[in-house]
Amino acid sequence: METLPIVPDAAVGAARHIDEYAAAGARYVTTGQQGAANTQRAYAGDWRRFTAWCREHGRESLPADVLTVAAFVTALAEAGKKVATIQRHCAALSKAHQLAGLPTPTDDRQLKTLLEGISREKGVRQKQAPAFTLAYFKRVLQGIDVERLDGVRDRALLLLGLAGAFRRDELASLDLAHLRFDEDGLVVELPRSKTNQKGEAEEKAVFFSPDRRSCPVRAVKDWLAVLEQHGRTSGPLFLSFHKGQRLSRRRLSTFSLNEIVQLRLGAPYTAHSLRASFVTIAKLNGADDAEVMNQTKHKTTDMIRRYTRLDNVRQHNAAQKLGL
Structure with missing residues (x-):
């Protein structure tokens, strides 16, 4: 494994050396991190931010000692950064040290105590994308003007995104070649996803709905007909429009x-709401965790519980099943 060069103590704070570390470290972190593309970019940016901070304060970034990382983490907390953002920075620093074959300072017990204190003071509750009800979703679909081409596209995007429990990067990366229709509906091949970085075979099944107005398979076929009319028989599934x-x-x-999801569903919702709503609606309709995981591709039931948005105390409550 190629290792990053170590700066002699006398050279600490030299901008030329630190800049070299920032560029090399960002490249190594991006290459070595086997997570999603968005995570790779975030880690690389976090590493550049840390090395710039070290240059400003005359500290060594690689290897970084515990005091340097503790000071950096404290600076992030004082700047109002979220707990999740601080934790991601620490993960990026840890990855950079691992790839360089160096001990990671984030394993230090005192630093962990510091992070726990920050978490307690700031709170660790993450802002989650809200889920919508099926009734609301159907009303939104009925309001989409399918006489417009972007209406046909957006209807297919929303229905496929919900029925397939897609992450937004998965949905955006779909090609026409990834779709396979049969008498039961549609099978979508996922060449790569957040939990499938090695390109192993992974598929999602989407079924015909009795109601054509909310049928994801027919909505996708309607969009494919538009693409075919414009000579698009290969390449990306979802395209942008010119004026x-x-x-x-x-x-x-x-x-x-x-932006399309927020435009159609409203400002509180995001593309991730499609995935969260799939889990919530499926659970309310009696799906068990294994059935949900077969579509979402989650690896643990803990993640299913985290994704389920059941805010009403009467929803999915065993008190209804007492038989009184």
Whole structure:
């Protein structure tokens, strides 16, 4: 394994050396981290931020001692950064040291105590994408103007996103070649996902709905017919539009996809609400964890419980089953 060079003590604070570390460290972190693309970019940015902070304060970034990391973490907390953001920075620093074959300072017990104190003071509750009800979702679908091309696209995107419990990067990366139709509906091949970084075979099943107005399979077919009319028989599934409803050749970005969801469903919701709502609606309709995990591709039931948005005390409550 190629290792990052160590700066002699006398060179600590030299901008030239630190900048070299920032560039090399960001590359190593991006290459070595086997998570999702968004996580890779975040880790690389976190590493650059840490090395810049070290340069400003005349500290060594690699290897970094515990006091340096503790000071950096405290600075993030004092700057109002969220607990999850601070934890991600620590994960990025740990990854950089691991890839360089160096002990990671984030394993230090005192640093862990510091992080626990920050978590207690700031609170660790993460802001979660809200889930919508099925009734609300159907009302939104009925309000979409399918006489417009972007209406046909957005209807297919929303229905497929919900029925397939897709992450937004999965949804944005779908190609026409990933779709396979049969008499039961649609099978979508996922060449890569957050939990499947090695490209192993992974599929999602989407079924015909009795109500054509809310049928994800028919909605996707309607969109495919639009693409075919414009000569698009391969490439990205979801494309952007130029002004005047002119179809472009550009794949929808995850940012644009999120904007579409918020435009159609309303500001409180995000693209991740499609996935969270799948879990919540499925659980309310009696699906067990194994059935839900078969579609979401979660690895543990703990994640299913975390994704389930059951805020009403009367929802999914065993008190209804006492037989009184």
